Amino acid sequence: MTSRAPIVLTLIAAALGLFFASFSTFDFVQHLDRQVHGIHCSFVPGLGSTEVGGTGCHVTLMSPYSSVFRDLVWGGIPVSLPAMAVFAFLFYKGADILLRRREQDPGSTGLLVLAWALPLLTSLGMGYLSLVELDAACKMCIGIYVASTLGFVGAVASRGLRLTGGGGGWRAVAADDPDEDAELPPTSRPADHIPAIGLGVGFVAAALGLYLAVAPDYSSYIGSCGELAKPQDPNGVLLTLAPNPGGTPAIEVLDPLCPSCAGFETRLDASGLGDELDRRALLFPLDDACNWMVNSAVHPGACTISEAMLCASDPAAVLHWAFENQEQIRSATTADPGAARSMVTAVFPDVKGCLGTARTKKKLNKSLRWAVQNELPVLTPQLYVGGVKLCDEDTDLGMDYALSRLLDRMGT
Numbered sequence: 001m002t003s004r005a006p007i008v009l010t011l012i013a014a015a016l017g018l019f020f021a022s023f024s025t026f027d028f029v030q031h032l033d034r035q036v037h038g039i040h041c042s043f044v045p046g047l048g049s050t051e052v053g054g055t056g057c058h059v060t061l062m063s064p065y066s067s068v069f070r071d072l073v074w075g076g077i078p079v080s081l082p083a084m085a086v087f088a089f090l091f092y093k094g095a096d097i098l099l100r101r102r103e104q105d106p107g108s109t110g111l112l113v114l115a116w117a118l119p120l121l122t123s124l125g126m127g128y129l130s131l132v133e134l135d136a137a138c139k140m141c142i143g144i145y146v147a148s149t150l151g152f153v154g155a156v157a158s159r160g161l162r163l164t165g166g167g168g169g170w171r172a173v174a175a176d177d178p179d180e181d182a183e184l185p186p187t188s189r190p191a192d193h194i195p196a197i198g199l200g201v202g203f204v205a206a207a208l209g210l211y212l213a214v215a216p217d218y219s220s221y222i223g224s225c226g227e228l229a230k231p232q233d234p235n236g237v238l239l240t241l242a243p244n245p246g247g248t249p250a251i252e253v254l255d256p257l258c259p260s261c262a263g264f265e266t267r268l269d270a271s272g273l274g275d276e277l278d279r280r281a282l283l284f285p286l287d288d289a290c291n292w293m294v295n296s297a298v299h300p301g302a303c304t305i306s307e308a309m310l311c312a313s314d315p316a317a318v319l320h321w322a323f324e325n326q327e328q329i330r331s332a333t334t335a336d337p338g339a340a341r342s343m344v345t346a347v348f349p350d351v352k353g354c355l356g357t358a359r360t361k362k363k364l365n366k367s368l369r370w371a372v373q374n375e376l377p378v379l380t381p382q383l384y385v386g387g388v389k390l391c392d393e394d395t396d397l398g399m400d401y402a403l404s405r406l407l408d409r410m411g412t
Contacts, residue, residue, distance in 0.1 A: 007094050007103050009154030010112065014091035017119065017147035020140045021087055024080035027061060032075055032216055034393035043139050056136035062263050062396050063136075064270035065129045070400035071271070074218045077211060079126070083144065085207040086119055089200040090151060096196075097158075109159040111193050115200065116155040119148035218398065222405050225391040228374050228384055237367040238280040239315045247278040248410055253371065253382035255285050256306060256322040257299035257330055261381040264395055265323060271400045276407055277385065281319070283309060283367045284380055290364055293378050299326075301333035301340030303364070304355065308344045310363050311354035321347055386410050 023040050030037040041057035060066060067076030093112055102108040123145040130136055228251070238251060254261040268274045285302030288294050305322045309315040322329065325343070332339035345352040354360055376382065383390040385406055394402035 004098060004103050006154040006157035007098050007112075010094040010116065010151045010158065011091060011098075013147045013151030013154060014087045014094060017087035017144055017151065018084060018091065020143035020147065021080045021083040024061075024140050024144070025078055025084055027057075028066065028075070028078040028080065028397075031061075031397055034074075034218065034221075034391075034398065041139050043143060056130075056134075057138045057140060059134055059136035059263070060130055060138040060141060062267075063129075063134050064267050065126065065134070067397070070397075071404045072401070073212065073215050074401045075397035076400070077208065079122075080144075081207055081211055082204045083119065083122070085203040086115075086200070087147070089203040090115055090119075092203075093196065093200075103158055104160075106159065107193060109155070111196065112155045113152070113159050116148070116152040119144075120152040123148040218394075218402070219405060221391055221394070222402050223388050223409060225389045227389065228387045230370075230373050231384075231387045233370070235363075235366045235370070237363065237370050238282055239309060241279040241281045241316050241319070242274060242277070244275070244278040247276050248386050248407060250277040250279050250386075251282055251384045252279060253282045253284050253376060253380055253384075254319075255287075255299055255302050255380045256283075256309065256319050257302040257326050258286065258380045259326060260395075262323040262326060264381045264383075264399070267396070267399050271403070273400065273403050273407065281309075281315070282370060283364060284371055284376075284378075285364075286378075286380065290361065291368055293368070293372075297333075299330060300337075301329045304333075304340035305329065305344060306364055306367075307355050307360045308348060308351045310360055311351035312348055313350065318344070318348055318351075 027037070027039045039055070039057050039061060041055045064070075065079070067078045070076035090112075093115060097103055097105075097108050097112065126141065127145050130138060130141060231251075241252065252261075252264075254264075283306040285291055285306045286294050286298035287300060287302035288297050290303035290306070305318065309318045312318045322344075329340055329343055332343065341355055345355070377392075379392065381395060382392065383395065383403075385403070388406065388410075390399070390403055390406060
């Protein structure tokens with residue numbers, strides 16, 4: 001293998017990384033209009049159709065880890081944006097080494113190794129969060145991880161380093177280059193690479209600056225999406241989720257088997273804004289077994305799990321269990337209508353004698369009637385803070401931005 005081949009590999013890897021990061025950024029930016037859009041979830045994005053939800057790509061995009069500074073900018077700054085800039089710089093740097101015949105200059109190739117270490121380490125961190133914390137596999141993310149790994153391998157190979165057997169250190173290995181006898185540029189010094197480092201920082205700064213310059217300002221929508229008409233709870237249908245006497249009263253309208261509700265809970269916990277709320281829940285299962293406002297079981301088993309929350313001494317514990325096992329509960333209940341009952345009573349045996357009783361069914365029915373009295377849409381999740389609704393469009397990517405400002409307006 002010639003000394004130029006590893007540099008060519010870094011160029012290919014940088015192009016692949018830029019390709020996947022660009023599509024990921026495009027998907028994120030589409031959602032800045034506060035609407036629902038399809039997401040590319042393919043190893044070859046652009047050739048197939050987009051998907052709206054239910055994929056690892058959607059879970060990853062809507063997670064707290066897809067962007068940073070969400071409380072400052074609606075949706076935050078997508079992590080794929082600086083990734084685009086970094087891959088663009090790495091492509092430029094690799095091309096510069098090739099064109100200037102610096103592939104045998106230890107200073108230039110050493111800088112390339114350090115530069116490629118950034119996306120590699122970032123990929124390791126993001127991969128851990130995706131697989132361990134989110135239990136989701138994003139195909140475009142995997143594309144970025146593979147590109148980062150290939151680029152780093154190519155950079156190390158171009159450096160011509162190997163571990164010495166005696167001293168345990170790194171030393172240069174002569175490259176097998178047919179042009180090795182040709183006259184080469186002089187070896188660079190560390191100071192020679194300061195402009196390149198500055199240029200790399202400039203790539204990222206320019207991307208971030210442009211994004212912030214065109215990012216939408218949705219502050220005018222905050223607090224404009226309605227209020228509860230009758231927030232009183234004479235029948236005691238609202239369940240305590242996270243009591244905080246000093247916090248702003250908040251009501252979450254949720255379905256325990258709703259994936260969007262689980263995602264909202266994850267984002268709320270990650271934001272830290274939940275600590276400023278005195279949270280209660282209104283059960284609104286999207287399951288025709290108990291909810292006359294839907295004509296099918298959108299989330300099979302949701303009525304049973306909702307009853308379990310009404311029966312339990314700690315409804316929040318049942319909710320957290322349901323959020324963690326949603327897919328299994330829904331799938332099992334689709335095959336066997338009694339599966340949800342068996343599963344929840346196995347974990348929370350104290351609710352067994354309460355499930356399915358006339359009293360419990362009546363209370364769940366009153367919960368649904370509370371929703372009707374307040375003219376709530378048939379939708380979960382919904383959040384009302386101090387009786388004011390957080391716009392449905394702001395419950396995903398824009399939650400940190402909108403909720404923090406809504407709390408500020410209330411003096412929290």
